[in-house]
Amino acid sequence: MGRVSKAQAQENRQHVVATASRMFREKGTAVSIADLMKAAGLSHGAFYKQFASKEDLVDEAIAHAFDEQAAHSPVALEEHAGEHEAARWTLIEDYLSAWHRDHPGDGCPVSGFAADLGREPDQAARVQHVYVNGVLDLAARLATDDDGMAQLCTMVGALVLARATRGNQISEELLQAARTALTESSTGQSIPQQRTD
Incomplete structure (x- = not known):
């Protein structure tokens, strides 16, 4: 050969x-x-x-996931022609969907790598700037005032819990509870019912 x-x-x-x-x-x-x-x-x-080493590959894989997310993140904002609230609702709906819960390999790296980086401090230190920038970007896309971090915690936490309870009715309830909390808190009205495909 x-x-x-x-x-x-x-x-x-x-x-x-x-x-x-x-x-x-x-x-x-x-x-x-x-x-x-x-x-x-x-x-x-x-x-x-x-x-x-495998550690070098993990570093590159994490950076790749965030680069991939950044390449696609402007789509929702462009779709709504600068309407931040409409773009924010789209982000929440997509993030807290059954599809995202069930397809972590194609999903958000913030939730996808959180557990591993929490268990592996050396790896976390190596890619911390990439991960932190990803967290800050996602929080900024959610913010309605200065509350982006709190909203991000709600969204990521709900997704992680929903994945852990997949197959049980509580999984859907967790996603719905987070969608409701994230949309009603800023507007007083609920986001339209999310798709389940």
Whole structure:
């Protein structure tokens, strides 16, 4: 078998980072390198040609998740042509949806990596600036006055609890309670009923 070109090697690396970003949000950073490389369709040995360590890959995967989120976050704001409240409601509806609860691998990195970074202080220190900036960005998108952080805590906490109780009626109740709290507190009226697809 011939050697992989530099372009192919770079493409493979980006594919591994994207796969890791998704798998780590879905299953946690304890996913083995063997399972990760299998999911990426590459050999276990190829990992060590691309990355110095698993910790380096985790760093890159977290940064990739936030870059991906940043690339898509303007969509809701643009959709509503600068109408912050309408964009905020869309964000809340999407974030606290059954789809987001059930698809953590494609979901928000703030909630997706919180537990792992809380358990791994060395890893958290390495990517803290990326994670903190992601938290601040999400809080700013939620803010109605200076309450973005409190709203973010409600939203992320509800999603984490809903994922932990998935399959039980309380999971839906947690999502609905958070949607109600986040929308009625700032406007006095409730957000339209959220979709369940």
